[in-house]
């Protein structure tokens with residue numbers, strides 16, 4: 001007889017009702033560390049890690065970098081070959097608290113490789129993957145998926161039930177279809193059907209970018225918690241503020257512009273330390289629009305920031321921005 005994991009052990013890992021959603025090229029070691037700095041308990045998730053990539057580059061991925069403070073952390077794996085996913089799970093179990101399986105990525109290259117949201121069209125294969133992953137780890141296994149592949153293929157309820165049957169202990173659902181990619185608005189009301197059809201915790205995801213939004217999403221979805229992706233861009237404190245609300249009922253103010261500029265400087269400084277100046281300065285360009293969004297003359301500042309290669313010049317320019325705006 002197989003030894004079944006204790007029911008609800010997932011709640012030993014999900015200590016908060018908020019999690020950081022995985023974002024490739026965004027939720028790197030530094031951002032994960034920052035989220036943890038503000039929120040002690042929330043689950044944080046790595047960027048997706050291709051099981052094939054892991055098999056080929058066994059010791060060459062900085063995605064695996066972990067600080068002890070990062071726990072509880074889910075390592076997200078992506079792929080469609082059960083044995084390879086099992087191997088990835090086995091390896092990542094040394095560092096992870098949850099193994100999360102990506103069944104929602106809409107990117108063409110990923111979908112054409114039968115990975116990500118393509119698995120929603122192949123529930124039997126998705127089932128086999130969850131089972132194989134479970135055989136590779138004693139950790140809880142979770143899945144992240146969307147409403148379906150297209151509007152006429154919204155199979156998220158049956159799909160979720162099947163994943164639970166295969167052994168998934170936790171679900172994050174992005175309330176859009178694959179065809180929507182990131183367009184339109186996430187339909188949180190749909191999540192209720194899933195929540196009412198499975199026993200495992202369900203976290204709602206998509207377009208939650210304020211504490212008020214998180215409250216509304218829980219009201220509309222009845223979800224057990226929320227997963228935040230793009231909402232942390234320009235505001236890595238958001239998750240901690242949502243967590244604070246869930247724990248106390250108090251809504252803390254969003255960071256002021258001065259705070260945001262301070263966080264931005266600190267974020268870049270840590271990226272420089274980890275990635276080195278040349279790589280970090282280029283990598284960081286994607287973050288400026290979020291940190292300075294809504295400020296007067298934002299496009300002028302952005303135009304300068306995204307062209308500058310020199311870290312010292314950038315630091316001087318940050319001071320200038322602060323003098324002009326704060």
Ligand SMILES: Cc1cc2nc3c(=O)[nH]c(=O)nc-3n(C[C@H](O)[C@H](O)[C@H](O)COP(=O)(O)O)c2cc1C
Nearest residue numbers: 021022023024047048102174206207208228229230
């Ligand atoms: C730049 C970017 C990278 C992403 N990478 C991943 C990924 O690696 N794995 C995954 O499951 N979802 C990924 N997503 C999807 C997010 O986790 C999330 O489901 C989606 O952005 C909707 O939530 P949000 O509105 O809170 O951002 C990514 C999204 C973005 C914008």
